[in-house]
Amino acid sequence: MVGQNRRVDLKDADTAIRQARADIDFLSVLPAQAAQAVLKTYHRAWRNCWDGRVKKPVFKSRIRSTMSVDVPQGRNLNVVRVHRRWGMVNVPKVGRVRFRWTRDLPVGKYANAENRITGARLVKDALGWHIAFRVQALESAPGSHRGAEVGIDVGVTIPLALSDGNHQDHGRLTKTESGKADRDKWLDSKEKAKLLRLERQAAQRKQHCEPGQSVSRRLHHTYDQIRGLRARATRRHQDWQHKTTTALAQQYAIVVVEQLTITNMTRSAKGTVAEPGRNVAQKAGLNRAISQEAWGQTVTMLAYKLAQRGGTLVKVPAPGTSQRCSECGFTTPGSRMSQATFVCKKTGCGFTANADWNAARNVLHLYRIGLVAVPAAGRAVVRRVRRVKPATAR
Incomplete structure (x- = not known):
């Protein structure tokens, strides 16, 4: 014992x-x-x-958790590529299963001691069963990156605003008839209509369920269809994130972002009974838009993709980047006119620009003067470091 x-x-x-x-x-x-x-x-x-x-x-219930099963031993998988789009894999206790071939795997003559499949994981989500392979690959050390340096400001109006003006926009910021931001922007018009119909059906069927009574199969089926549409929208967003971060990692050698605490930014504004919050509905919409953009996941993708190509991801302190004028360097109250417009109120300046682009320039400026946020013991410590520009950088 x-x-x-x-x-x-x-x-x-x-x-x-x-x-x-x-x-x-x-x-x-x-x-x-x-x-x-x-x-x-x-x-x-x-x-x-x-x-x-x-x-x-x-404890997590099966509704709130993703069903997955590990297959730790890769030698029993016997992965074979049938043709360009499909492959076959041997799943224990199931047998031979066909799967969609989406990327190259070290099988057949391409497999050796350094490059091989070491295992797999079966995952079930709202769109069905998927298989993810663990691959051991021998990669050479990345050389020096010859790209430039850029500052990035993440936002809602412009998802990724770059200091050089090469903004990355997914073109999905649409508004409904009421003027509010569309929370289902990754779905087309037919899918939005279907989602609205399913949500109304679910609300209507849920009214007939007594407290403590088991949910009907029809309601379960409706919930599954809603989850499927939500998962499809999430997958489209992740596809845009991967393609965009890969292009940025290939183009730039040093990417500078803000050290953001997203959990504090998306905190509810309801307040308490004694001190109720203000603009609760507007804050809830902003929190939902921030969560949909998944800024933390974008930064994580940038970090490992830059490391694979010899680049570097640097984080700088976030306070003041949106209020400071990137042209004259002064911070004047009232310069941030709106979510998308910045107008410097300093006498003699009058610099006007997109607010996200102005913030991206300030982010890059903080890196150039050596003000870097270094994570330590769960909190960000601001340090001023000496910046040495690589000899191979342009």
Whole structure:
């Protein structure tokens, strides 16, 4: 028995799962590697909690979690490419399954000790079952990047505003008849009409459900259709993010972004009963728009794609970047006219520009003067560093 005051080691947990497989019939049918992979994920979550990185893991229902099964051993997958669009894989306890071939995999004559498939994961979402392969690949060290340096300001009007004017816009900022921002901007008109019809059906059918009564199959089917449309919109947004960040990583050597705390930016403005908030509906719409743009995911993609190509991602402190005039360098109250317009109120300046572009220029200016935000112990520490321009940069 493990001591009550001692943290359970992964070896002890593995022994427990082996005993459970011997005692419980349905666990013995499950592949041993899949059960061990779930156990390792759970153990890793507790290790992150003990180290103070995240909160302790809690129970998640199957509705709020993504169903997934690991296949840790890649040698049993036997991946074969049938033709250009399709491939075949051997899934344990299932057999040969066809999957859509979306990117190159080291199979056949291209597989060796350095480049091979080490495992896979089966994932089920609102659009069906998918398989993701883990690939071990030997990559050469990236050379020096010959691109320029650029500052980026993330926003809602312009998703990625660049300091050189090469703004990245997905062209999806549409408005409804009431003038509010469209929260389903990644769906076309037919899909929006279908989503509205399904949401009305779900609301109508939910009225007939008594408290504590099980939900009907029709309502479950309606919820599945709504989740499918939402997942399709999310996938289109992620596709735009990947293509855009790849193009930026190929073009620029140094990308400078703001050190943002998105959780604080999307905090509700309801307030309390004693002190109710103001403009709650407008703030809720802004929070929804920020969450849909997924700024943190965009920065994460930029970081690893720049590292693969020899580039660098730098973060600078965010306060003051939207109020400062990038032309004269002064911060004058009232210069930020609106969400999209900046007009410098300093006497003799009168610089007028897009507010996001002005902020992107200020972001790059902070990097050039050496003001860099360095993450330390869960908080951002601002340090002034000496910037050395690479000899190969243009």
